[in-house]
Amino acid sequence: MMRHSALGLLRGGFEGHKRWPRAWRAPEPRSAYDVIIVGGGGHGLATAYYLAKVHNIRNVAVVEKGWIGGGNVGRNTTIVRSNYRLPESQALLELSLKLWEGLSDELNYNVMFSQRGALMLGHSDADMTKLAERGDALRCNGIDAELLSRAEVGRLIPLLDLSPKARFPVQGGLIQRRGGTARHDAVAWGYARAADALGVDVIQNCEVTGLTVRGARITGVSTTRGDIAAGRVGLCATGGSSRLAAMAGMRLPIECHNLQAFVSEPVKPMIDTVIMSQSIHCYISQSDKGEIVLGGDPDYYPTYAQRGMSMRIEDVAAQAISLVPALSRLRLLRAWAGTTDMSFDGSPIIGPAPVEDLFINAGWCYGGFKATPGSGWLYADLLATGRPHPVIAPFSLGRFEQGATIDEAGVGPMPHHR
Amino acid sequence: MILIPCPHCGPRALAEFSFERPMETILPLDASTEAAVRRLYTRENPRGPSRELWRHAYGCRAWLNIQRDTATHAVLAVDLLDPPA
Numbered sequence: 001m002m003r004h005s006a007l008g009l010l011r012g013g014f015e016g017h018k019r020w021p022r023a024w025r026a027p028e029p030r031s032a033y034d035v036i037i038v039g040g041g042g043h044g045l046a047t048a049y050y051l052a053k054v055h056n057i058r059n060v061a062v063v064e065k066g067w068i069g070g071g072n073v074g075r076n077t078t079i080v081r082s083n084y085r086l087p088e089s090q091a092l093l094e095l096s097l098k099l100w101e102g103l104s105d106e107l108n109y110n111v112m113f114s115q116r117g118a119l120m121l122g123h124s125d126a127d128m129t130k131l132a133e134r135g136d137a138l139r140c141n142g143i144d145a146e147l148l149s150r151a152e153v154g155r156l157i158p159l160l161d162l163s164p165k166a167r168f169p170v171q172g173g174l175i176q177r178r179g180g181t182a183r184h185d186a187v188a189w190g191y192a193r194a195a196d197a198l199g200v201d202v203i204q205n206c207e208v209t210g211l212t213v214r215g216a217r218i219t220g221v222s223t224t225r226g227d228i229a230a231g232r233v234g235l236c237a238t239g240g241s242s243r244l245a246a247m248a249g250m251r252l253p254i255e256c257h258n259l260q261a262f263v264s265e266p267v268k269p270m271i272d273t274v275i276m277s278q279s280i281h282c283y284i285s286q287s288d289k290g291e292i293v294l295g296g297d298p299d300y301y302p303t304y305a306q307r308g309m310s311m312r313i314e315d316v317a318a319q320a321i322s323l324v325p326a327l328s329r330l331r332l333l334r335a336w337a338g339t340t341d342m343s344f345d346g347s348p349i350i351g352p353a354p355v356e357d358l359f360i361n362a363g364w365c366y367g368g369f370k371a372t373p374g375s376g377w378l379y380a381d382l383l384a385t386g387r388p389h390p391v392i393a394p395f396s397l398g399r400f401e402q403g404a405t406i407d408e409a410g411v412g413p414m415p416h417h418r
Numbered sequence: 419m420i421l422i423p424c425p426h427c428g429p430r431a432l433a434e435f436s437f438e439r440p441m442e443t444i445l446p447l448d449a450s451t452e453a454a455v456r457r458l459y460t461r462e463n464p465r466g467p468s469r470e471l472w473r474h475a476y477g478c479r480a481w482l483n484i485q486r487d488t489a490t491h492a493v494l495a496v497d498l499l500d501p502p503a
Contacts, residue, residue, distance in 0.1 A: 242463035251460040255440075256488070301437035304465045304489045310419055311433050344459055400459040413458045 001197035004108050023189060024196035029203050032229035033061045035383050036221055038208050038244060039237030040064025042073035042184075042369065043361055045191035045202070046376020047236060047383065049107075052198035054377070055384035060200045061230075062192075063223055065207035065240075069188035072238050075306075075338030076369040077261050077283050077295035079274050081118040081179030083145055085134050088394040088406045089347060090141050093367075095391055096374025097178060103373055109190030111182050112288060118179025118274040119148070119156065121323070123168045127279050131174040138176075148173045156273055159326045167322040168280055181274060181285055181293075187372055211247040217356040218248065234359045234383050239304065239339030241362035248355050253344040253400050254363050255415035258299040258337045260308035262316060264330040266290030275323065282319035284327075292330060294320050298340065298366075308337035340365060342415040345405035350379060351388050351396040359383055360397060365416045423496050426478040434476040441469040441483065465489050471499070 002008070002021050012020060035051060037044045040062045051057045062068075080100055082093035104110050122128040131147060138145035153173045154162045162170050192202050203225070210222035211233065220229035235244050245252045266289050275284040283295035296316035299309050313335055321328045343349060343363030348371070350361045361379045364371065381389045388396065399405055400413075409416070420432040445457045466489055472482045481499040486492070 242461065243465055246462075251456070251462060253459045253461070255461050255463055256465075302440070302463065302468065302470070302488050303491065305491050307491070309432060401455045415461075 001193065004110075023193040024202050027201040027203060029061065029063070029206060029223065029225050029228050030201065032220070033201070034059040034231045035234065036060075036228060036230040036232075037062045037234045037236055038221065039071075039235070039240065040068040040192070040202060040204065041071045041236065041238065042187050042191065042372035043375045043379065044234075044236040045188055045195055046372050047234060047361070047379040048200045048202070049191045049195040049198070050377045050380035051383060052195060052200050055380060057384055058199035061203055061228065062195070062200060063203045063206045063208060063221070063228075065205070067204050068192050068202060069185050072338040072340070072368055073188045073372070074185050075261065075336055076184055077285065077293050078181045078184045078287070078369065079118060079179070079276070079283060079285065080113065080182055080370040081176050081274070082143055082370070083118065083120070083134065083138055083174070083176040083179065084408060085137060086406055086408055087137070087141060089408055090138065090143055091391050092374055092378070092395070093371060094141075094143050095377070096371045099373035099377060100182065101178070103190070107190040107194045109186060109193060111186045111190050113180065113182040114288070115178050115180040116272055116274065117156070117175050117177045118276065119153070119173045119175045121153070121173045121275065121277040121279075122171045123277065123279050124171065128171050131172070135174050144176055144178055146175050146177065148175055157271060157275060157324075159270060159324050160275070161323060161325050168277065168319075175273075179274060181287070183288070184369060191376070208244065211244070211358070213248055213355055218358040232357045232359065232383055232386075234361060234379060235353075236361045236379065238341045238362060238364055238368060241341050241360070245353070245360070248353065248358060250353060250355075252349070252360075252362060252397070254341045255302050256304055256339050257301070257342050257415070258303050258305065258308050259340045259366065260296070260299070260312050260316070260335060260337045262294040262313065262332050262335045263287070263291040264294075264327070265333050267292070267330065270326065271324065277319070277323065280319050282316060282323065284320050284324060291333065292320075292327060298342075299337075304339050306337050306339055308335060340368075344400055344413055344415055346408040346411060346416040347406040348375070348395055349397050350375065350382065350392045352382070352386070353397065420491050420493060422472075422484065422493055424474050424477060424480070424482070425496060425498050426480055427474065430474070430477055434474060436473050436475040438471040438473055441471055444471065467494060
């Protein structure tokens with residue numbers, strides 16, 4: 001693998017960027033692997049990397065039905081943070097955030113992780129009480145959180161509408177200064193390149209069509225490029241989780257929904273913080289290219305179409321403009337949608353499946369991207385040892401029937417959107 | 419925008435309707451614990467035809483039994499939930 005450096009980039013520039021080598025191989029699938037990871041998204045590629053790096057298990061394949069980076073890892077709003085409410089979620093996301101903080105060096109690949117701060121707005125007394133409670137819970141567990149007054153929010157984001165007549169008046173906010181954004185494609189490419197260099201086979205255009213279960217144990221997978229035997233199999237394919245699980249006779253607590261994201265034309269720097277309003281459910285940030293990145297509610301009906309409904313564009317634009325009126329002058333350039341696994345408590349499912357040597361990583365709802373390094377690290381640990389790490393133990397598949405849900409938003413036995 | 423032919427109102431835009439739940443998850447009151455857990459907490463979550471309970475919330479407010487393709491967004495059948503005898 002060619003090592004990237006500042007000098008190398010400079011040389012690449014003088015050569016017109018025409019002589020960069022392939023970043024990863026395009027191997028034919030072998031007949032057997034120690035571990036097969038189904039799904040070449042961020043989580044799957046990160047899992048493969050940490051299996052090879054941390055656990056020295058290198059006879060590993062990542063099988064991806066399309067191309068890597070074509071699923072949700074390239075369809076999110078790129079926000080990274082760990083300021084969740086419940087201790088279980090905090091432990092998981094903080095482990096992830098700590099890995100984000102060294103990721104570009106770790107992978108020798110610039111994932112453009114920018115800790116520009118992630119700010120949650122409060123629009124009412126009730127909002128501010130909830131934010132204060134969340135901030136206290138975070139600080140008790142050693143995670144940074146700072147409650148801001150309206151004036152402090154105004155100094156941070158001068159373009160925010162702070163007038164009392166605003167459609168959603170701002171009373172204050174809670175900021176996690178270590179939160180921010182990352183370049184999402186680079187995360188997939190960086191992990192693929194680093195995993196490949198350690199011997200992992202990243203196999204694209206290879207769709208899993210069946211799981212081979214003998215007795216109560218998985219022995220391999222059938223794919224569009226032939227049957228492959230495996231010691232252990234890790235499912236890691238949001239949007240395909242239910243169909244894959246059904247191949248082993250399981251039903252998951254997951255409903256698939258569309259989540260859309262939008263970008264505007266690029267403009268000069270105007271918002272250098274991630275703005276989130278969880279009361280009206282709107283996300284605003286500015287990419288390094290200058291585009292304003294927007295996110296909002298899901299489409300509220302089950303779908304696999306990866307094609308969002310048009311009225312959501314209007315909703316999200318209206319919310320964003322009501323918060324930052326200057327955005328009204330911008331034109332939206334692109335809109336796209338991803339298929340999310342909505343679980344029944346808003347939290348992911350990572351753990352062993354009822355079939356021996358089969359493991360599940362699914363149900364990330366709105367929050368998969370920010371968890372990419374942590375999810376990969378912990379899933380690799382699970383696939384290597386067969387035993388759930390204490391951080392993921394609460395996120396077992398069995399928690400729903402035991403009544404031990406991790407109900408971040410207090411939604412009860414319904415998929416997370418309602 | 420998906421166009422849903424309401425039996426009372428004719429073709430109307432998706433914006434007027436609200437999705438309630440997949441038909442398979444409607445729970446009979448005398449269901450066993452095992453069946454209740456299965457229906458409350460799991461989904462077939464099909465990619466393709468799906469039978470679902472919807473409501474024409476901003477129209478005639480009727481409950482509808484809709485068969486819909488979750489991959490193509492095609493509306494395959496729309497029936498009233500309990501057609502009068």
